[in-house]
Amino acid sequence: xxxxxxxxxxxxxxxxxxxxxxxxxxxxxxxxxxxxxxxxxxxxxxxxxxxxxxxxxxxxxxxxxxxxxxxxxxxxxxxxxxxxxxxxxxxxxxxxxxxxxxxxxxxxxxx
Amino acid sequence: xxxxxxxxxxxxxxxxxxxxxxxxxxxxxxxxxxxxxxxxxxxxxxxxxxxxxxxxxxxxxxxxxxxxxxxxxxxxxxxxxxxxxxxxxxxxxxxxxxxxxxxxxxxxxxxxx
Numbered sequence: 725x726x727x728x729x730x731x732x733x734x735x736x737x738x739x740x741x742x743x744x745x746x747x748x749x750x751x752x753x754x755x756x757x758x759x760x761x762x763x764x765x766x767x768x769x770x771x772x773x774x775x776x777x778x779x780x781x782x783x784x785x786x787x788x789x790x791x792x793x794x795x796x797x798x799x800x801x802x803x804x805x806x807x808x809x810x811x812x813x814x815x816x817x818x819x820x821x822x823x824x825x826x827x828x829x830x831x832x833x834x835x
Numbered sequence: 836x837x838x839x840x841x842x843x844x845x846x847x848x849x850x851x852x853x854x855x856x857x858x859x860x861x862x863x864x865x866x867x868x869x870x871x872x873x874x875x876x877x878x879x880x881x882x883x884x885x886x887x888x889x890x891x892x893x894x895x896x897x898x899x900x901x902x903x904x905x906x907x908x909x910x911x912x913x914x915x916x917x918x919x920x921x922x923x924x925x926x927x928x929x930x931x932x933x934x935x936x937x938x939x940x941x942x943x944x945x946x947x948x
Contacts, residue, residue, distance in 0.1 A: 756933045767839075767925050767939030768878070775934070815933045821866045821885070822893070823937060825878040 728812045733830040736802045744797040744829055746812030751792050755816045758823065759786065759797045761808040768811065768825070771797065807833045838862075839940040841926050847946045854913040856943050858926030864938075865931040867909035869893075869901065871922040872942075878925065884909055885931065916947045 729747040736742040748757065759771040772779055772786045774795070779786040785798040799806055811828040815821065842857035860867065868883040870893075880893030882901040890901050898920060902910045909928075913920055923944050927937040 754933070758936060760937070767927075767942050768937070770936035770938065773934070773936055821929055821931060821933065821935070822868070822880060822883055824880070824894075825870075827877055 728814060728826055730810070730812055730826065730829045732827065733832065735832045735834060736799075737834050738804060739801050742799040742802045742806070742831065742833075744799075744810050744812075744831065745794065746796070747794045748812070748814055749793045751814060752816065755814045757786065757788060757792075757795050758813045758815055759784070760811045760813065760825075761806075762811070762828070763805075763808045771810070773815075802831075802833045804833050804835060807831055839926055839928055839938050841924075841940040841943050843943050844941065845944050845946075847948060848913075848916050850917060850947055852913075852916050852947075854916045854945070854947075856911040856913075856924055856926075856945070858909045858911070858928075858940060859907055860909075860928040860938070861907065862928060862930075862938065863906065864928035865906075866929045867903065868927040868929075868937070869899075869909065869911045870925045870927065871895070872925060873922050881911065918947050921945060921947045 758773040760768040762768040774786045787796045809828040813823045839860045848854050869881045870878045872878045884890050884903045900912045923942050925942045926940040929935045929937045
């Protein structure tokens with residue numbers, strides 16, 4: 725499986741932007757980059773995904789480096805509800821549709 | 836609102852019992868997955884299914900089996916529950932293909948005593 729590397733934890737203040745980094749230096753040309761988050765006592769929740777271009781949706785933005793070896797999930801204005809574990813995952817053809825979750829980044833949002 | 840529904844939020848079973856965890860999705864997704872989540876170990880894939888009556892082993896299939904008789908339903912079976920199967924079990928579904936995200940259920944917290 726293609727591996728991703730994320731910081732164990734990050735902190736942010738409410739109402740400020742948050743940039744969550746992810747390194748995936750072994751990414752191949754057809755791998756998609758997925759982001760999920762998991763709030764306490766809940767199942768993971770899909771956030772966003774992309775292949776090569778930057779992506780925006782109502783929850784977040786995904787910025788993908790030109791060489792695709794890293795990406796950044798951007799929360800434009802953090803709220804207390806955004807405190808969660810954020811997972812960066814690669815999906816690849818050789819794995820079918822299966823996703824392998826790592827440890828993720830624990831985001832703390834301070835009021 | 837599209838959903839993945841797991842039949843129980845909390846379950847307590849005795850060692851040696853046969854346990855069924857049920858998962859139903861209403862999105863007509865081809866793929867369905869069972870994960871377990873344990874502190875310090877993250878989410879680990881137990882089994883998955885690409886279609887009705889099809890199943891594939893994940894990373895930790897030992898002690899588990901699955902059944903998918905209908906497209907919307909994916910059952911996880913613990914043939915003889917053991918205390919090391921105490922865990923949070925999460926079901927997910929997705930469309931076929933790399934460009935689709937998963938939808939997860941809320942999870943079943945299983946305790947085997």
